[in-house]
Amino acid sequence: MSRLSEAFSLKGLELKNRIVMPPMCQYSVTAKDGIPNEWHYIHYVSRAVGGTGLIIIEMTNVEPDGRITDQCLGLWSDEHVPPFARIIRECQKHGAKVAIQIAHAGRKAQDANPPVAPSALAFDSSYKLPRALDTEEVRTMVHQFREAVRRAVAAGVDTVELHGAHGYLIHEFHSPSLNKREDEYGDDPALFGVEVIRAVKEVMPPGMPLIMRISAVEYMDGGYGLEYMIRIAARYKEAGVDIFHVSTGGEGPVGKERQPSYSPGYQVGMARGIKEALQVPVIAVGVLEEPSLAEQVLESGATDLVAVGRGMLRDPYWASHALLSLSGENGKEAHVPRPYKRAY
Numbered sequence: 001m002s003r004l005s006e007a008f009s010l011k012g013l014e015l016k017n018r019i020v021m022p023p024m025c026q027y028s029v030t031a032k033d034g035i036p037n038e039w040h041y042i043h044y045v046s047r048a049v050g051g052t053g054l055i056i057i058e059m060t061n062v063e064p065d066g067r068i069t070d071q072c073l074g075l076w077s078d079e080h081v082p083p084f085a086r087i088i089r090e091c092q093k094h095g096a097k098v099a100i101q102i103a104h105a106g107r108k109a110q111d112a113n114p115p116v117a118p119s120a121l122a123f124d125s126s127y128k129l130p131r132a133l134d135t136e137e138v139r140t141m142v143h144q145f146r147e148a149v150r151r152a153v154a155a156g157v158d159t160v161e162l163h164g165a166h167g168y169l170i171h172e173f174h175s176p177s178l179n180k181r182e183d184e185y186g187d188d189p190a191l192f193g194v195e196v197i198r199a200v201k202e203v204m205p206p207g208m209p210l211i212m213r214i215s216a217v218e219y220m221d222g223g224y225g226l227e228y229m230i231r232i233a234a235r236y237k238e239a240g241v242d243i244f245h246v247s248t249g250g251e252g253p254v255g256k257e258r259q260p261s262y263s264p265g266y267q268v269g270m271a272r273g274i275k276e277a278l279q280v281p282v283i284a285v286g287v288l289e290e291p292s293l294a295e296q297v298l299e300s301g302a303t304d305l306v307a308v309g310r311g312m313l314r315d316p317y318w319a320s321h322a323l324l325s326l327s328g329e330n331g332k333e334a335h336v337p338r339p340y341k342r343a344y
Helices: 037-049 078-093 133-152 171-176 193-202 226-239 270-276 290-299 310-314 318-327 338-343
Strands: 008-010 013-015 020-022 054-061 097-103 158-165 208-214 243-247 284-287 303-305
Touching: 008 054, 008 078, 037 054, 037 078, 037 318, 054 078, 054 133, 054 158, 078 133, 097 133, 133 158, 133 193, 158 171, 158 193, 171 193, 193 208, 193 226, 208 226, 208 303, 226 243, 226 270, 243 270, 270 338, 290 318, 310 318
Parallel strands: 020 054, 020 303, 054 097, 097 158, 158 208, 208 243, 243 284, 284 303
Antiparallel strands: 008 013
8 A cells, every 4th residue: 555545633633545636826717707617627626536635726825816817716705605516526526625715915916016015015017016014904804714614625635725926925023034023023023923823713613623824935136945944834833733744935036045946846845844843734745746756755754745736637547547656556446546447
């Protein structure tokens, strides 16, 4: 039995295997008013049919101007709940568990005019200059995260992921390079994320774990390193995060001090660092689409779950194909849908 095929459980979440579809925006497909459409339905359900253990629906935003583009998804209204619920129910019928990644793009909201951020610092010269949120607006933003998670729970999710990575709003607050505020949210860079975590836990069932995606290191010159993020993540764990989804970068133009290699498994060491320092389950991500590598990463103890992004964009049945390749079975395993077994 492969490690990829092993079940995983935490609190009330039980996964049939350790394969995660990470959130990936479908920019080229118009989601009118943030509402998922037939493309999103087929996109996610096909990965559930394909054997994925946990599907994390793409970055879904707490307000219209919190989207990266106007084609992105949102959960700022109760009207959004039924279309998400339809996708979630169908994925669950095929044995997958489902999360939604709740987020705000902050200064990277390309179609907002202007975007908002902790401080008035643009991503680069091609992006709009954001407006700095005032203190009361920051508190309102915490409430918007809470309400979006409430709607995700109403839609039937098995868990929720907060987006605290890739230079979006929560990341912007805890980044010393991006947060130049002079109020309490500047004095304590982790405060906004902590308040969001506590607020969303209020509307989540007690047995539902909370996932948070983080950038373990920044790649812009002067950006923070792993030790800094471990300290911030410790605060987030204390506030209520149960699993960290460990990525890197995205906060600004890549500098000369630290650069990503983009080689297979290049972020695994940082996932291990978070796991060992905080004694918390982690999801590793980053060029892990070769099944033998994904298996090796799990066997090493560096991570508890493996997320495969681009590999699943190319192959909706990546999970089934990976498990078959590792097991040497001929398709009689349960992870191959019955109508397809004769093909193996």
